[in-house]
Amino acid sequence: MFRIGMLTSGGDCQALNAAMRGVVKGLCSKRNDVEIYGFQDGYKGLIYSNFEMLTAKDFSGILTMGGTILGTSRQPFKLMRVPGPDGIDKVEAMKHTYHKLNLNCLVVLGGNGTHKTANLLREEGLNVITLPKTIDNDLWGTDMTFGFQSAVDIATEAIDRIHTTATSHSRVFIVEVMGHKVGWVTLHAGIAGGADIILLPEIPYDVDNVVRAIKSRTEAGKHFTIIAVAEGAITKEDAALPKKKLKEKQEKKGYPSVAYELAEKIQNRMDQEVRITVPGHTQRGGSPCPYDRVLATRLGAAAADLILKEDYGYMVGIKNGNIRKVPLGEVAGKLKMVDPKADIIKEAKIVGISFGDE
Numbered sequence: 395m396f397r398i399g400m401l402t403s404g405g406d407c408q409a410l411n412a413a414m415r416g417v418v419k420g421l422c423s424k425r426n427d428v429e430i431y432g433f434q435d436g437y438k439g440l441i442y443s444n445f446e447m448l449t450a451k452d453f454s455g456i457l458t459m460g461g462t463i464l465g466t467s468r469q470p471f472k473l474m475r476v477p478g479p480d481g482i483d484k485v486e487a488m489k490h491t492y493h494k495l496n497l498n499c500l501v502v503l504g505g506n507g508t509h510k511t512a513n514l515l516r517e518e519g520l521n522v523i524t525l526p527k528t529i530d531n532d533l534w535g536t537d538m539t540f541g542f543q544s545a546v547d548i549a550t551e552a553i554d555r556i557h558t559t560a561t562s563h564s565r566v567f568i569v570e571v572m573g574h575k576v577g578w579v580t581l582h583a584g585i586a587g588g589a590d591i592i593l594l595p596e597i598p599y600d601v602d603n604v605v606r607a608i609k610s611r612t613e614a615g616k617h618f619t620i621i622a623v624a625e626g627a628i629t630k631e632d633a634a635l636p637k638k639k640l641k642e643k644q645e646k647k648g649y650p651s652v653a654y655e656l657a658e659k660i661q662n663r664m665d666q667e668v669r670i671t672v673p674g675h676t677q678r679g680g681s682p683c684p685y686d687r688v689l690a691t692r693l694g695a696a697a698a699d700l701i702l703k704e705d706y707g708y709m710v711g712i713k714n715g716n717i718r719k720v721p722l723g724e725v726a727g728k729l730k731m732v733d734p735k736a737d738i739i740k741e742a743k744i745v746g747i748s749f750g751d752e
Protein backbone atom coordinates (compact mmCIF):
# COMPACT_ATOMS: atom_id res chain seq x y z
CA MET A 395 0.00 0.00 0.00
CA PHE A 396 1.08 3.57 -0.75
CA ARG A 397 -0.37 5.80 1.97
CA ILE A 398 -0.79 9.52 1.40
CA GLY A 399 -1.97 12.00 4.01
CA MET A 400 -3.42 15.27 2.72
CA LEU A 401 -4.46 18.52 4.38
CA THR A 402 -5.34 22.11 3.51
CA SER A 403 -4.31 24.76 6.02
CA GLY A 404 -4.69 28.52 6.55
CA GLY A 405 -7.27 30.75 4.88
CA ASP A 406 -9.04 28.98 2.06
CA CYS A 407 -8.89 30.12 -1.55
CA GLN A 408 -10.07 29.13 -4.98
CA ALA A 409 -8.58 26.02 -6.66
CA LEU A 410 -7.67 24.09 -3.49
CA ASN A 411 -9.96 21.30 -4.65
CA ALA A 412 -8.60 21.51 -8.20
CA ALA A 413 -5.06 21.07 -6.85
CA MET A 414 -5.97 18.07 -4.68
CA ARG A 415 -7.78 16.54 -7.62
CA GLY A 416 -4.60 16.97 -9.68
CA VAL A 417 -2.50 15.20 -7.04
CA VAL A 418 -4.91 12.29 -6.66
CA LYS A 419 -5.49 11.83 -10.40
CA GLY A 420 -1.74 11.89 -10.95
CA LEU A 421 -1.12 9.27 -8.27
CA CYS A 422 -4.01 6.98 -9.12
CA SER A 423 -3.25 6.97 -12.84
CA LYS A 424 0.11 5.36 -12.08
CA ARG A 425 -0.56 3.16 -9.03
CA ASN A 426 -3.60 1.18 -7.97
CA ASP A 427 -2.58 0.74 -4.34
CA VAL A 428 -2.93 4.37 -3.19
CA GLU A 429 -4.69 5.02 0.12
CA ILE A 430 -5.64 8.64 0.86
CA TYR A 431 -6.05 9.94 4.38
CA GLY A 432 -7.78 13.32 4.28
CA PHE A 433 -7.06 15.27 7.49
CA GLN A 434 -9.86 17.57 8.55
CA ASP A 435 -9.47 21.31 9.14
CA GLY A 436 -5.75 21.64 8.46
CA TYR A 437 -3.05 20.67 10.92
CA LYS A 438 -5.73 20.21 13.58
CA GLY A 439 -6.72 17.00 11.83
CA LEU A 440 -3.16 15.73 11.96
CA ILE A 441 -2.71 16.73 15.61
CA TYR A 442 -5.94 15.18 16.83
CA SER A 443 -5.97 12.32 14.34
CA ASN A 444 -9.21 13.43 12.67
CA PHE A 445 -9.20 12.00 9.20
CA GLU A 446 -11.32 10.33 6.60
CA MET A 447 -10.27 7.59 4.23
CA LEU A 448 -10.87 8.92 0.74
CA THR A 449 -10.79 7.41 -2.71
CA ALA A 450 -10.14 8.81 -6.17
CA LYS A 451 -13.92 9.12 -6.53
CA ASP A 452 -14.03 11.72 -3.75
CA PHE A 453 -11.78 13.97 -5.83
CA SER A 454 -13.82 13.61 -8.98
CA GLY A 455 -16.08 16.50 -10.05
CA ILE A 456 -14.43 19.07 -7.78
CA LEU A 457 -12.30 20.96 -10.32
CA THR A 458 -14.60 23.99 -10.32
CA MET A 459 -15.62 23.87 -6.67
CA GLY A 460 -14.49 26.68 -4.36
CA GLY A 461 -13.36 26.17 -0.76
CA THR A 462 -11.81 22.89 0.32
CA ILE A 463 -13.50 19.52 0.72
CA LEU A 464 -11.16 18.79 3.64
CA GLY A 465 -11.96 21.96 5.60
CA THR A 466 -9.23 24.25 6.85
CA SER A 467 -8.22 26.33 9.85
CA ARG A 468 -5.70 28.92 10.84
CA GLN A 469 -2.77 27.26 12.56
CA PRO A 470 -3.97 26.92 16.14
CA PHE A 471 -0.52 26.85 17.71
CA LYS A 472 2.85 28.53 17.74
CA LEU A 473 5.83 26.71 16.27
CA MET A 474 7.04 25.68 19.69
CA ARG A 475 8.02 22.29 20.93
CA VAL A 476 6.58 22.97 24.37
CA PRO A 477 3.11 21.65 25.10
CA GLY A 478 0.28 24.21 24.87
CA PRO A 479 -2.38 24.82 27.55
CA ASP A 480 -4.01 21.52 26.60
CA GLY A 481 -0.79 19.71 27.55
CA ILE A 482 -0.21 18.46 24.01
CA ASP A 483 3.10 18.82 22.19
CA LYS A 484 1.57 19.52 18.78
CA VAL A 485 4.64 18.58 16.77
CA GLU A 486 4.94 15.23 18.54
CA ALA A 487 1.20 14.68 18.07
CA MET A 488 1.48 15.28 14.32
CA LYS A 489 4.45 12.94 14.05
CA HIS A 490 2.58 10.34 16.06
CA THR A 491 -0.42 10.41 13.70
CA TYR A 492 1.85 10.23 10.65
CA HIS A 493 3.72 7.19 11.98
CA LYS A 494 0.63 5.49 13.41
CA LEU A 495 -0.96 5.56 9.96
CA ASN A 496 2.31 4.47 8.41
CA LEU A 497 2.11 7.26 5.82
CA ASN A 498 4.54 7.36 2.91
CA CYS A 499 4.04 11.09 2.46
CA LEU A 500 2.11 14.08 3.72
CA VAL A 501 0.75 16.47 1.09
CA VAL A 502 0.16 19.97 2.44
CA LEU A 503 -1.62 22.81 0.64
CA GLY A 504 -1.10 26.19 2.23
CA GLY A 505 0.47 29.61 2.48
CA ASN A 506 3.22 31.13 4.56
CA GLY A 507 2.41 29.92 8.07
CA THR A 508 1.55 26.49 6.70
CA HIS A 509 4.94 26.24 5.02
CA LYS A 510 6.81 26.97 8.24
CA THR A 511 5.10 24.01 9.87
CA ALA A 512 5.55 21.83 6.80
CA ASN A 513 9.26 22.56 6.87
CA LEU A 514 9.45 21.80 10.58
CA LEU A 515 7.79 18.43 9.94
CA ARG A 516 10.31 17.78 7.18
CA GLU A 517 13.13 18.58 9.60
CA GLU A 518 11.55 16.11 12.01
CA GLY A 519 11.95 13.40 9.38
CA LEU A 520 8.51 13.31 7.74
CA ASN A 521 8.17 13.02 3.97
CA VAL A 522 6.42 16.22 2.94
CA ILE A 523 5.35 17.73 -0.39
CA THR A 524 3.57 21.08 -0.48
CA LEU A 525 1.53 23.15 -2.93
CA PRO A 526 1.40 26.97 -2.84
CA LYS A 527 -2.07 28.31 -2.17
CA THR A 528 -3.09 31.83 -1.23
CA ILE A 529 -4.85 34.75 -2.81
CA ASP A 530 -2.04 36.94 -1.44
CA ASN A 531 0.60 35.53 -3.85
CA ASP A 532 3.25 36.16 -1.19
CA LEU A 533 4.94 32.76 -1.14
CA TRP A 534 8.63 32.69 -1.87
CA GLY A 535 9.83 30.34 -4.60
CA THR A 536 6.89 30.61 -7.01
CA ASP A 537 5.86 33.35 -9.42
CA MET A 538 2.23 32.54 -8.76
CA THR A 539 0.10 30.88 -6.12
CA PHE A 540 -3.28 29.45 -7.01
CA GLY A 541 -6.14 31.60 -5.73
CA PHE A 542 -4.36 34.80 -6.67
CA GLN A 543 -5.76 35.26 -10.19
CA SER A 544 -9.29 34.42 -9.04
CA ALA A 545 -9.03 37.02 -6.28
CA VAL A 546 -7.71 39.56 -8.79
CA ASP A 547 -10.75 38.86 -11.00
CA ILE A 548 -13.16 39.47 -8.12
CA ALA A 549 -11.43 42.61 -6.85
CA THR A 550 -11.28 43.91 -10.43
CA GLU A 551 -14.99 43.36 -10.86
CA ALA A 552 -15.62 45.28 -7.63
CA ILE A 553 -13.58 48.21 -8.97
CA ASP A 554 -15.34 47.99 -12.35
CA ARG A 555 -18.73 48.22 -10.69
CA ILE A 556 -17.66 51.08 -8.48
CA HIS A 557 -16.55 53.02 -11.57
CA THR A 558 -20.06 53.68 -12.85
CA THR A 559 -21.49 54.83 -9.54
CA ALA A 560 -18.37 56.90 -8.73
CA THR A 561 -18.73 58.67 -12.08
CA SER A 562 -22.46 59.31 -11.65
CA HIS A 563 -21.98 60.87 -8.21
CA SER A 564 -18.61 62.55 -8.75
CA ARG A 565 -17.27 60.82 -5.65
CA VAL A 566 -14.00 59.49 -4.40
CA PHE A 567 -14.29 55.76 -3.84
CA ILE A 568 -11.86 53.72 -1.79
CA VAL A 569 -11.87 50.01 -2.56
CA GLU A 570 -9.99 48.05 0.11
CA VAL A 571 -8.41 44.91 -1.26
CA MET A 572 -7.16 41.85 0.65
CA GLY A 573 -3.55 40.68 0.58
CA HIS A 574 -2.40 40.68 4.20
CA LYS A 575 1.06 42.33 4.31
CA VAL A 576 1.62 42.48 0.55
CA GLY A 577 0.07 44.36 -2.35
CA TRP A 578 -0.08 41.85 -5.21
CA VAL A 579 -3.88 41.60 -5.47
CA THR A 580 -4.32 45.36 -5.10
CA LEU A 581 -1.67 46.15 -7.69
CA HIS A 582 -3.10 43.82 -10.33
CA ALA A 583 -6.77 44.52 -9.64
CA GLY A 584 -6.00 48.24 -9.42
CA ILE A 585 -4.39 48.31 -12.84
CA ALA A 586 -7.00 45.99 -14.37
CA GLY A 587 -9.87 48.00 -12.92
CA GLY A 588 -8.43 51.35 -13.98
CA ALA A 589 -7.90 52.67 -10.45
CA ASP A 590 -6.44 56.18 -10.36
CA ILE A 591 -4.52 55.72 -7.13
CA ILE A 592 -3.06 52.45 -5.84
CA LEU A 593 -1.74 52.21 -2.30
CA LEU A 594 0.43 49.25 -1.34
CA PRO A 595 2.24 48.11 1.83
CA GLU A 596 5.48 48.04 -0.15
CA ILE A 597 5.21 51.73 -1.13
CA PRO A 598 4.38 53.84 1.92
CA TYR A 599 2.20 56.80 0.96
CA ASP A 600 1.58 60.35 2.06
CA VAL A 601 -2.07 61.48 2.29
CA ASP A 602 -1.10 64.91 0.91
CA ASN A 603 0.13 63.19 -2.26
CA VAL A 604 -3.16 61.30 -2.49
CA VAL A 605 -5.13 64.53 -2.12
CA ARG A 606 -2.93 66.22 -4.73
CA ALA A 607 -3.65 63.39 -7.18
CA ILE A 608 -7.41 63.72 -6.59
CA LYS A 609 -7.26 67.49 -7.08
CA SER A 610 -5.29 67.26 -10.29
CA ARG A 611 -7.93 64.89 -11.67
CA THR A 612 -10.63 67.40 -10.76
CA GLU A 613 -8.65 70.14 -12.48
CA ALA A 614 -8.44 67.93 -15.56
CA GLY A 615 -12.25 67.67 -15.55
CA LYS A 616 -12.53 64.23 -13.93
CA HIS A 617 -14.79 64.57 -10.94
CA PHE A 618 -14.43 61.07 -9.54
CA THR A 619 -11.43 59.12 -8.30
CA ILE A 620 -11.02 55.43 -7.56
CA ILE A 621 -8.45 54.46 -4.95
CA ALA A 622 -7.47 50.80 -4.63
CA VAL A 623 -5.93 50.44 -1.20
CA ALA A 624 -4.34 47.25 0.09
CA GLU A 625 -5.54 46.22 3.54
CA GLY A 626 -1.90 46.37 4.65
CA ALA A 627 -1.10 49.78 3.10
CA ILE A 628 0.79 52.16 5.34
CA THR A 629 1.62 55.86 5.46
CA LYS A 630 5.22 57.04 5.29
CA GLU A 631 4.85 58.40 8.81
CA ASP A 632 3.68 55.06 10.23
CA ALA A 633 6.24 53.09 8.24
CA ALA A 634 8.99 55.00 10.05
CA LEU A 635 7.74 53.88 13.49
CA PRO A 636 9.14 50.88 15.35
CA LYS A 637 6.73 47.91 15.19
CA LYS A 638 5.62 48.16 18.82
CA LYS A 639 4.90 51.90 18.61
CA LEU A 640 2.98 51.39 15.37
CA LYS A 641 0.78 48.71 16.95
CA GLU A 642 0.01 50.96 19.91
CA LYS A 643 -0.81 53.87 17.58
CA GLN A 644 -3.11 51.74 15.43
CA GLU A 645 -4.96 50.35 18.45
CA LYS A 646 -5.42 53.86 19.82
CA LYS A 647 -6.81 55.16 16.52
CA GLY A 648 -9.31 52.31 16.43
CA TYR A 649 -10.31 52.47 12.74
CA PRO A 650 -11.99 49.29 11.48
CA SER A 651 -9.44 49.17 8.63
CA VAL A 652 -7.05 51.32 6.58
CA ALA A 653 -9.79 52.53 4.20
CA TYR A 654 -11.63 54.29 7.03
CA GLU A 655 -8.57 56.16 8.21
CA LEU A 656 -7.74 57.19 4.65
CA ALA A 657 -11.32 58.36 4.00
CA GLU A 658 -11.29 60.53 7.12
CA LYS A 659 -7.95 62.07 6.25
CA ILE A 660 -9.06 62.90 2.70
CA GLN A 661 -12.30 64.43 3.93
CA ASN A 662 -10.37 66.53 6.47
CA ARG A 663 -8.29 67.96 3.65
CA MET A 664 -10.84 68.62 0.94
CA ASP A 665 -14.52 69.15 0.27
CA GLN A 666 -15.20 65.84 -1.39
CA GLU A 667 -17.66 63.01 -0.81
CA VAL A 668 -15.79 59.79 -0.07
CA ARG A 669 -17.24 56.28 0.05
CA ILE A 670 -15.67 52.97 1.04
CA THR A 671 -16.15 49.49 -0.43
CA VAL A 672 -14.62 46.40 1.15
CA PRO A 673 -15.14 43.25 -0.96
CA GLY A 674 -13.52 41.25 1.88
CA HIS A 675 -13.89 37.48 1.80
CA THR A 676 -15.79 37.50 -1.50
CA GLN A 677 -12.25 37.70 -2.92
CA ARG A 678 -11.60 34.19 -1.63
CA GLY A 679 -14.97 32.72 -2.44
CA GLY A 680 -16.57 30.84 -5.28
CA SER A 681 -15.27 29.00 -8.28
CA PRO A 682 -11.62 29.32 -9.40
CA CYS A 683 -10.95 31.23 -12.63
CA PRO A 684 -9.63 29.19 -15.59
CA TYR A 685 -6.03 30.31 -14.97
CA ASP A 686 -6.13 28.99 -11.40
CA ARG A 687 -7.73 25.71 -12.52
CA VAL A 688 -4.88 25.18 -14.97
CA LEU A 689 -2.17 26.21 -12.49
CA ALA A 690 -3.59 24.05 -9.70
CA THR A 691 -3.91 21.06 -12.02
CA ARG A 692 -0.31 21.46 -13.22
CA LEU A 693 1.01 21.84 -9.68
CA GLY A 694 -1.06 18.86 -8.52
CA ALA A 695 0.30 16.70 -11.33
CA ALA A 696 3.88 17.81 -10.57
CA ALA A 697 3.39 17.04 -6.87
CA ALA A 698 2.12 13.56 -7.78
CA ASP A 699 5.17 13.04 -9.96
CA LEU A 700 7.54 13.87 -7.08
CA ILE A 701 5.61 11.62 -4.70
CA LEU A 702 5.75 8.71 -7.15
CA LYS A 703 9.51 9.21 -7.40
CA GLU A 704 9.66 9.44 -3.58
CA ASP A 705 11.48 12.73 -3.98
CA TYR A 706 10.28 14.57 -0.90
CA GLY A 707 10.91 17.84 0.91
CA TYR A 708 9.77 20.26 -1.79
CA MET A 709 7.12 22.80 -2.64
CA VAL A 710 6.02 22.69 -6.27
CA GLY A 711 6.01 26.17 -7.79
CA ILE A 712 5.99 27.90 -11.15
CA LYS A 713 8.82 29.99 -12.57
CA ASN A 714 8.66 31.67 -15.98
CA GLY A 715 5.81 29.36 -16.94
CA ASN A 716 7.62 26.17 -15.94
CA ILE A 717 6.75 24.00 -12.97
CA ARG A 718 9.68 23.37 -10.67
CA LYS A 719 10.46 21.96 -7.24
CA VAL A 720 11.76 24.30 -4.55
CA PRO A 721 13.37 22.98 -1.33
CA LEU A 722 11.00 23.60 1.59
CA GLY A 723 13.87 25.05 3.62
CA GLU A 724 14.16 27.84 1.02
CA VAL A 725 10.47 28.67 1.06
CA ALA A 726 9.66 28.66 4.77
CA GLY A 727 9.67 31.98 6.57
CA LYS A 728 10.21 34.22 3.51
CA LEU A 729 7.70 36.70 2.15
CA LYS A 730 7.52 37.55 -1.56
CA MET A 731 6.68 41.24 -1.73
CA VAL A 732 6.04 43.63 -4.62
CA ASP A 733 9.30 45.30 -5.63
CA PRO A 734 8.67 49.07 -5.65
CA LYS A 735 11.27 49.33 -8.45
CA ALA A 736 9.64 46.65 -10.63
CA ASP A 737 8.73 47.47 -14.23
CA ILE A 738 5.03 47.04 -13.50
CA ILE A 739 5.16 49.96 -11.04
CA LYS A 740 7.05 52.14 -13.53
CA GLU A 741 4.55 51.28 -16.26
CA ALA A 742 1.59 51.99 -13.99
CA LYS A 743 3.08 55.40 -13.20
CA ILE A 744 3.58 56.07 -16.92
CA VAL A 745 -0.16 55.63 -17.49
CA GLY A 746 -0.86 58.12 -14.73
CA ILE A 747 -1.52 55.94 -11.69
CA SER A 748 -0.41 57.55 -8.44
CA PHE A 749 1.06 55.39 -5.65
CA GLY A 750 0.88 58.26 -3.18
CA ASP A 751 4.65 58.25 -2.73
CA GLU A 752 5.44 61.42 -4.68
Ligand code: F6P
Nearest residue numbers: 405468528529530572573574678
Ligand atom coordinates in the same frame (compact mmCIF):
# COMPACT_ATOMS: atom_id res chain seq x y z
O1 F6P B 1 -4.22 35.09 3.52
C1 F6P B 1 -5.41 35.24 2.86
C2 F6P B 1 -6.23 36.31 3.50
O2 F6P B 1 -7.46 36.40 2.82
C3 F6P B 1 -5.57 37.68 3.59
O3 F6P B 1 -5.61 38.37 2.38
C4 F6P B 1 -6.35 38.30 4.71
O4 F6P B 1 -5.60 39.29 5.37
C5 F6P B 1 -6.61 37.14 5.62
O5 F6P B 1 -6.53 35.98 4.83
C6 F6P B 1 -7.96 37.14 6.30
O6 F6P B 1 -7.96 36.11 7.21
P1 F6P B 1 -9.25 35.50 7.89
O7 F6P B 1 -10.00 34.74 6.85
O8 F6P B 1 -8.71 34.61 8.94
O9 F6P B 1 -10.05 36.65 8.41
